[in-house]
Amino acid sequence: MKLSRKLVLAKAKASDLDSVKKLNCWGCNLTDISIFTLMSNIEVLTLSVNSITSLAPLASCLNLCELYLRRNMISSLSELSHLRLLGRLKVLWLAENPCCGTDPNKYRLTVLRCLPRLQKLDNQVVTEEEVALALTQGEEVTTPTDPVQNQLSTNGQPDTETENDPLEYSMDETNKIREQLGMRPLPRDKFPSLSSPSTRENRLLTRKSHTLDAILLLLKDLDEDELHVVHTATQNRLQMFTLNSEMMKNSLQTKRTVDIED
The missing domain is CATH 3.80.10.10 (Ribonuclease Inhibitor)
Incomplete structure (x- = not known):
């Protein structure tokens, strides 16, 4: 109904x-x-x-x-x-x-x-x-796939990446966000244009840059309690990185010791 x-x-x-x-x-x-x-x-x-x-x-x-x-x-x-x-x-x-x-x-x-x-x-x-x-x-929730976005592209082949990816901002849009935050604009030669062919590594770097800009912009809308939640989550995340780094360091040190003994 x-x-x-x-x-x-x-x-x-x-x-x-x-x-x-x-x-x-x-x-x-x-x-x-x-x-x-x-x-x-x-x-x-x-x-x-x-x-x-x-x-x-x-x-x-x-x-x-x-x-x-x-x-x-x-x-x-x-x-x-x-x-x-x-x-x-x-x-x-x-x-x-x-x-x-x-x-x-x-x-x-x-x-x-x-x-x-x-x-x-x-x-x-x-x-x-x-x-x-x-x-x-918690598990990350992804946006549901839109059936329209699954249609074939004009060349008859499935699109490898959705055109409506929220992180796929243009360079102009990215620099507008940075300007609102009082940050210097990104030089155009730092990242390749999203409309031109690019490597997977370059795309990942570009997305990370956009993500950071979006997070910084959204922080301005949060109140004290919400900022406290973000602060706590950030501390937990940093502790995880520190722990993983120490574990990796200890693992490498153990491997070197074994190699020397051998």
Whole structure:
């Protein structure tokens, strides 16, 4: 069943979609929620006990604070990537979906890594310690593949890299970000143009540069509590690098000792 404009207005007792702030569609046998691409002002949304498979339409609901999706047909946690830009989303209930799997700890850490701003997940309060742990041990959530992006390119061969990769910024876009941060622009000869053939190593360097720029820009939008979470996760990450470095150093030292004894 498709959620229609008429049904939304009837349930919300509203005259237009823009005025709808809260909506309860519990148990309406919904499969199509594309109407939410037109409802950017929605704040509290209940869609539990339906047959929803994709969260893509909710990416437009930038004012969403609470989202209830219990007992739907969401098969992959990759659908959560559509919620990443919803900065006001604090409450999510996703339990009893196929994507939750059989390992509740793994599921919870993965969700919190993708959505670290959540304050409550599945009716359970989220702690700072959980978020810090999730950012280091939770699995990374990738963006769902768009069927349109899987179409053959103009030369009849499958595209080896998606054109809509969020990290594939042009040099101009990268330098605009750096300018906002008060950083010097990158010289054009430092990285090859993304539109021209390049090696895998050069592409990796370019993506890392874009990632760093994006992170620095996003930090300006975080409040004190959120910065504390990032700080804790960064410390944990650095400790892992230090530990790995020491282990590698000890391993090399042991190997040299064995070689000398031989």
